[in-house]
Amino acid sequence: MTKLTLDNVTVHYEGQPQPAVVDTSLSVASGEFVVLTGRSGCGKTSLLNVAAGLVAPAGGRASVNGLPIAEPGADRAVVFQNDALFPWLTVRDNVAFALRMRGVPEAERRDRSDAVLTQVKLEGYGDRRIWELSGGMRQRVGLARALAAEPDFLLMDEPLGALDALTRERMQTLLLDIWAASGVGVLMVTHGIEEALLLATTVFVMAPGPGRIVKRIEADFGRRYAAGEPVRSIKADAVFVLARAELADAIFEGELA
Amino acid sequence: MTLTTGRELPITGLRPTGEPVAVWIGDADPTQDQSNQLRLRPPVSARTVSFITVAALLLAWSLAAHLQLVSPVFLPSQYAVAAKLVSVAQNGFVDATLLQHLAASLGRVFAALVVALAVGIPVGIAIGVSVVGRGIFDPILEFLRPIPPLAYLPLVIIWFGIGEPSKILVIAIAMIAPIALSAASGVRGVSQERVNAARALGASRAQVIRHVILPSSLPSILTGLRIALGAGWTTLVAAELIAATRGLGFMIQSAAQFLVTDVVIMGIFVIAGVAFVLEFVIRRLEAALVPWAGRD
Numbered sequence: 001m002t003k004l005t006l007d008n009v010t011v012h013y014e015g016q017p018q019p020a021v022v023d024t025s026l027s028v029a030s031g032e033f034v035v036l037t038g039r040s041g042c043g044k045t046s047l048l049n050v051a052a053g054l055v056a057p058a059g060g061r062a063s064v065n066g067l068p069i070a071e072p073g074a075d076r077a078v079v080f081q082n083d084a085l086f087p088w089l090t091v092r093d094n095v096a097f098a099l100r101m102r103g104v105p106e107a108e109r110r111d112r113s114d115a116v117l118t119q120v121k122l123e124g125y126g127d128r129r130i131w132e133l134s135g136g137m138r139q140r141v142g143l144a145r146a147l148a149a150e151p152d153f154l155l156m157d158e159p160l161g162a163l164d165a166l167t168r169e170r171m172q173t174l175l176l177d178i179w180a181a182s183g184v185g186v187l188m189v190t191h192g193i194e195e196a197l198l199l200a201t202t203v204f205v206m207a208p209g210p211g212r213i214v215k216r217i218e219a220d221f222g223r224r225y226a227a228g229e230p231v232r233s234i235k236a237d238a239v240f241v242l243a244r245a246e247l248a249d250a251i252f253e254g255e256l257a
Numbered sequence: 258m259t260l261t262t263g264r265e266l267p268i269t270g271l272r273p274t275g276e277p278v279a280v281w282i283g284d285a286d287p288t289q290d291q292s293n294q295l296r297l298r299p300p301v302s303a304r305t306v307s308f309i310t311v312a313a314l315l316l317a318w319s320l321a322a323h324l325q326l327v328s329p330v331f332l333p334s335q336y337a338v339a340a341k342l343v344s345v346a347q348n349g350f351v352d353a354t355l356l357q358h359l360a361a362s363l364g365r366v367f368a369a370l371v372v373a374l375a376v377g378i379p380v381g382i383a384i385g386v387s388v389v390g391r392g393i394f395d396p397i398l399e400f401l402r403p404i405p406p407l408a409y410l411p412l413v414i415i416w417f418g419i420g421e422p423s424k425i426l427v428i429a430i431a432m433i434a435p436i437a438l439s440a441a442s443g444v445r446g447v448s449q450e451r452v453n454a455a456r457a458l459g460a461s462r463a464q465v466i467r468h469v470i471l472p473s474s475l476p477s478i479l480t481g482l483r484i485a486l487g488a489g490w491t492t493l494v495a496a497e498l499i500a501a502t503r504g505l506g507f508m509i510q511s512a513a514q515f516l517v518t519d520v521v522i523m524g525i526f527v528i529a530g531v532a533f534v535l536e537f538v539i540r541r542l543e544a545a546l547v548p549w550a551g552r553d
């Protein structure tokens with residue numbers, strides 16, 4: 001069981017008059033699915049990048065099991081919004097990238113990346129070129145690339161943001177399947193209110209000026225899906241509908257005032 | 258729309274919005290989206306015009322030579338030049354056949370290319386990834402870039418003598434700047450997200466350079482290589498001023514000294530032809546090595 005913790009983290013970009021995020025704390029443990037949501041510019045990406053080790057906090061502490069996060073590492077694989085795949089590599093070599101960096105031999109890389117490709121329902125696409133794929137397929141390659149690193153944590157910045165509504169719903173259940181099967185801890189940023197609720201075990205709502213967490217909502221809809229309940233019936237549940245209204249209120253609170 | 262009348266080719270066109278543009282590219286204008294309805298086509302294609310131009314020039318040359326408007330010493334006929342091509346290919350000129358001259362020149366240009374790539378790519382990457390690298394190499398490259406090869410040729414001879422290394426060095430110096438600058442601009446264009454993705458997948462800084470930055474800048478490096486080969490080929494004649502006994506540049510200069518104008522002209526055409534072939538080869542190389550360029 002591993003735990004990623006942000007303690008009173010402040011992010012202040014050089015040359016900016018005020019910090020992007022102040023005094024913010026959260027934690028993600030294995031098996032948890034933590035979602036960050038909130039209006040544009042409230043510091044979600046900044047916070048995720050601190051967890052990834054891509055941005056150094058100006059104050060506070062980011063750590064994994066008590067050890068400070070000093071740089072990016074394959075224990076915290078990142079999935080980006082615009083997939084950030086490597087077009088000079090085939091689908092399989094993209095997926096095998098982390099293994100190659102570790103010096104895993106070719107044959108083993110191949111077996112393991114093909115297994116992960118099957119997990120994201122892309123079996124048989126290993127030899128394809130990135131530019132031959134649709135947006136949804138590319139995003140699945142991005143996910144497979146992160147999973148193949150066998151991370152403790154999966155950090156995702158609006159991974160489904162660029163997808164059409166139908167593809168997006170299928171990807172949500174795929175994410176839940178993989179999360180439930182692997183037991184990784186997930187920290188994900190999304191603008192989708194339903195998406196946040198459906199996937200999360202905990203939703204943090206952030207607000208700008210300066211960026212901070214203003215609300216925390218616990219949810220178990222993802223666990224219900226993993227236990228076999230269909231998405232349709234979850235979304236129709238009065239509890240879900242109420243929670244969705246509460247979350248929407250929290251996100252837009254203060255905006256109209 | 259005055260553009261569609263077809264009476265003359267527009268020099269300054271008007272976009273459909275009315276804003277004047279220096280160059281009008283009818284097919285690719287983004288404001289012109291209903292392309293099926295209104296396609297702006299010039300009355301003749303540029304290819305046709307080029308063809309007519311070349312044919313006219315050849316005809317003029319032919320007439321001038323045939324009617325002896327110019328003495329054959331200065332302007333030999335095309336047949337004389339073609340015949341020279343065959344005779345130099347078979348019997349040689351100044352102690353070497355055309356193929357041997359060509360091989361000598363190509364050998365120098367390619368040796369210089371290897372040197373220029375070995376120096377230029379690391380320098381370009383250093384400029385692109387590190388402030389210190391940029392501080393060191395930028396002024397040197399900016400100093401070297403505009404100097405014509407004939408200006409540094411004497412210094413190279415003083416320092417390195419008149420042997421083969423000096424010739425290669427002169428060509429390589431002309432090639433380094435375009436390769437290094439293209440590599441640097443390629444590195445600067447690498448998406449930060451890709452670098453971050455690689456770091457978050459466990460790549461060390463050295464691995465990021467080797468596995469992300471280098472392949473990402475490959476399209477740009479190949480463009481630099483194309484410019485560099487052009488520059489190298491241009492410098493060839495200057496380099497072969499140095500005590501050469503073979504090479505296309507040397508052949509032309511020797512021929513000029515004896516006023517063998519047909520060999521001079523033939524040599525010019527061979528140099529142009531080789532440059533054309535090289536350009537074609539590099540385009541094929543680009544298609545093979547960086548098929549993703551422009552699709553991302």
Ligand SMILES: Nc1ncnc2c1ncn2[C@@H]1O[C@H](COP(=O)(O)OP(=O)(O)OP(=O)(O)O)[C@@H](O)[C@H]1O
Binds near residue numbers: 038040042044
């Ligand atoms: N590299 C940077 N340099 C300077 N300021 C930055 C940088 N990145 C983000 N910011 C600023 O920090 C604030 C928070 O940005 P951040 O990207 O974390 O927000 P976000 O919640 O992810 O927004 P969005 O939903 O639009 O992605 C914004 O005001 C932004 O302008």
Ligand SMILES: [Mg+2]
Binds near residue numbers: 044045046157
């Ligand atoms: Mg963001």
